[in-house]
Amino acid sequence: MITSRHEDDALVIAGQRFDSRLLTGTGKFSDWRTMADAILASGSGLVTVALRRVDLGDPADSMMSHLSPSAYRILPNTSGARDAGEAVRIARLARAAGGFDWIKLEVTPEPNYMLPDPVETLKAAEMLVKDGFTVLPYINADPMLARRLEEAGCATVMPLGAPIGTSRGLRTRDQIGIIIEQSFVPVVVDAGLGLPSHAAEAMEMGADACLVNTAIAIADDPVRMARAFAAGVRAGREAFLAGHGGTSRLAQPSSPESGHVRGD
């Protein structure tokens, strides 16, 4: 049997293998059932959740009973953190609440664009790594920051394509290219991916994975969109592994240039 050298193409983060290179989130779905079905349709092995105070006046149904931690790993985020101290507090509470020691670190003090604070993110990452967490930091597409976070012991770097929830695609393409070129940990493009073609583009460039939440959750048919993103990620990955043949300014005929029917 002919086997591809890339047949075993698992994503490996901190020694853990994932068959899918699509990570998904649990926010903004219209109902739990749709969320659960979309996650399964995505094939994702790593699924983000947030931590919030319980509303005493409305202690609604807990989301966790609708998730399947046996089918995928739960990745709490530190959303809402405005500085390193708040991020560390949220991470420790998430570990206490669910025993989860992987954390998606996000520190976004500015409300309009929710761009991550690089100084506080690095500070929090250092504290969390020291505290035994496996840290996956959400960052702007800054190659130097990515390097510093890698040196601090982070398991991945997760540069944004565009601000959270904007669906504007790979606006940071060139910078993400540098991060991919230089990184020794998996590069997960997170935030701003609005269409499967955006995810495919990131994967074609050599990103290791993509994280998508809003674009799936707010689609008219989230389950179908989850499948579409899974296909986009797979297509992009396959194209990256296949090796792009390059571009040319002038036309390059794909049919023979001799033996024409006209006789020359």
Add this chain to the structure above:
Amino acid sequence: MKVVINSQTVEVPAGSTIESILAGRGIALDHTAVERNGEILDPTMYGSAVSEGDEIVVVRFVGGG
């Protein structure tokens, strides 16, 4: 006795525990974490009595990206 839970001041009977307070409000304890006066509580402490003025924070997981 007054305690503060998630920034709300509430009256609870003397001898109340985290467990009894949350159960009385219909809040399940699975996948929940509790801070008392800034310290994360080990679940084995949920049965111990709270004190007047304690500041309690109860959190759990919600959808997020």
